[in-house]
Amino acid sequence: MDVRLLGPVEVIVGDRCVPLGPPQRRAVLAALAIDADRPVSLRTLIERVWDDPPDRATDSLYAHITRLRQALTATGVSIERRNGGYALDVDPERVDAYRFRRLAKQAQLRARDDAARTRLLAEAMELWRGAPLTGIPGEWAARMRYGIEQQFVGAVVTWAQAHLRLGRPDIVVTELTPLVPRYPLAEPLASMLMHGLCALGRGAEAVALYARLRGYLADHLGIEPGPELRALHLTILRAGKDPLTRPVGRPGLLYAQVTG
Numbered sequence: 001m002d003v004r005l006l007g008p009v010e011v012i013v014g015d016r017c018v019p020l021g022p023p024q025r026r027a028v029l030a031a032l033a034i035d036a037d038r039p040v041s042l043r044t045l046i047e048r049v050w051d052d053p054p055d056r057a058t059d060s061l062y063a064h065i066t067r068l069r070q071a072l073t074a075t076g077v078s079i080e081r082r083n084g085g086y087a088l089d090v091d092p093e094r095v096d097a098y099r100f101r102r103l104a105k106q107a108q109l110r111a112r113d114d115a116a117r118t119r120l121l122a123e124a125m126e127l128w129r130g131a132p133l134t135g136i137p138g139e140w141a142a143r144m145r146y147g148i149e150q151q152f153v154g155a156v157v158t159w160a161q162a163h164l165r166l167g168r169p170d171i172v173v174t175e176l177t178p179l180v181p182r183y184p185l186a187e188p189l190a191s192m193l194m195h196g197l198c199a200l201g202r203g204a205e206a207v208a209l210y211a212r213l214r215g216y217l218a219d220h221l222g223i224e225p226g227p228e229l230r231a232l233h234l235t236i237l238r239a240g241k242d243p244l245t246r247p248v249g250r251p252g253l254l255y256a257q258v259t260g
Contacts, residue, residue, distance in 0.1 A: 001076045001091060003033050003250070005097040007129025009136060014074050019062075020071055024049060027136045028064045032079065032088035034144065036095045037081035048140040096127045097148060104155045114162040121159035128152060153186045160192035169199035180209070184216045187229045194232055203236050210236075 002009040009026040011018040020026050031048035032040055042078045046057045054060060065086060069079050078089045084158075092098040103124035107117045132148040133141045156179065160172045176241040183189055190213050194206040209227070217223050224230070 001088075001094055002034070002053070002090075003095045004079065004129065005030055005033055005095065006132050006153060007246050008134045009033075011075060011077065016095050017073055018075060021067055025064045025067060025228075027138065027141065029062065029088070030133055030136055030141070030144075031070055031104060032092075033095050034092050034097065036088050036092040039085040039087045041085040045086065049138065050120065051138050051140075061070050083121060089137060097132065100124045100127050100148075101151065104158075105149060107155070107158060108124065116167070117162045118159055120127075121155050121162070122156055123158065125152075149183070153183055153189060157188045157192055160189075164192070164195055164199065169196040172196035173200060173202075185221075187213070187226050191229055191232055194229075194236070198236060198239075203239065204238055207233070 001180065002012045004012060009020070009030045011020065011029075020029060027049045028045065031045050042058060042061065045061055046053050049064075050059065051055055065079055072078060076090070078092075080087050080089045090210060093102075103120050106112070107120040107124070112120070132145045147171050153191070156176070160176060163169070164173050173196040176189060176196065180186075180193050190209060194209055197206040210229065213229070214225055217225060225233075
């Protein structure tokens with residue numbers, strides 16, 4: 001059994017997706033699951049589910065909890081009354097967002113080598129199914145979605161750095177090429193992809209990637225890329241007389257120059 005928040009909010013038992021009902025009811029489940037096995041007060045639940053609570057929000061909340069309890073029968077998950085609030089009685093390890101955070105935190109420990117770090121982060125990244133809390137409306141869900149996505153970007157960047165140090169730029173380019181367009185404001189992701197491309201002797205593509213990112217930032221926010229990305233771009237340009245027509249440096253050299 002798994003409670004999934006990293007994408008659409010779901011409860012999976014075996015190969016079956018438990019019917020949970022409309023988005024607002026899924027929001028109640030998400031509001032409980034994000035604090036798995038810990039009590040959440042009625043006031044907090046209402047604030048998480050509704051931006052502008054209706055007059056009888058408490059009654060509506062009770063109704064959603066009743067329906068969720070029925071839906072979760074025989075799943076191994078229950079909703080309990082605790083300390084004046086409610087708690088989702090489930091092992092936090094069964095909640096994908098919790099497992100993701102744990103794996104990412106373990107990977108950050110300095111004692112771990114890069115091989116162990118990449119394994120932990122790969123396991124964490126496999127839990128990702130899309131935008132967290134997909135389909136859940138409201139400001140609380142939006143804040144949680146943003147925060148978790150920032151954690152995801154950080155994990156991917158750490159994973160990419162470790163792979164580059166291990167001399168595996170091909171893996172980095174394969175993974176990051178589809179991700180960078182999805183997170184155009186995450187400059188560290190673009191930086192890692194540029195490093196990977198240059199390590200493979202594909203400096204022209206790295207320069208083109210920078211140009212696309214710069215154009216996006218100018219068009220949408222009216223700003224330039226940050227100083228670190230600008231410095232990387234300048235390093236690429238200086239590494240060869242004509243980076244648009246010939247590879248820049250030799251594999252692995254540029255990454256060592258910029259990060260060393």
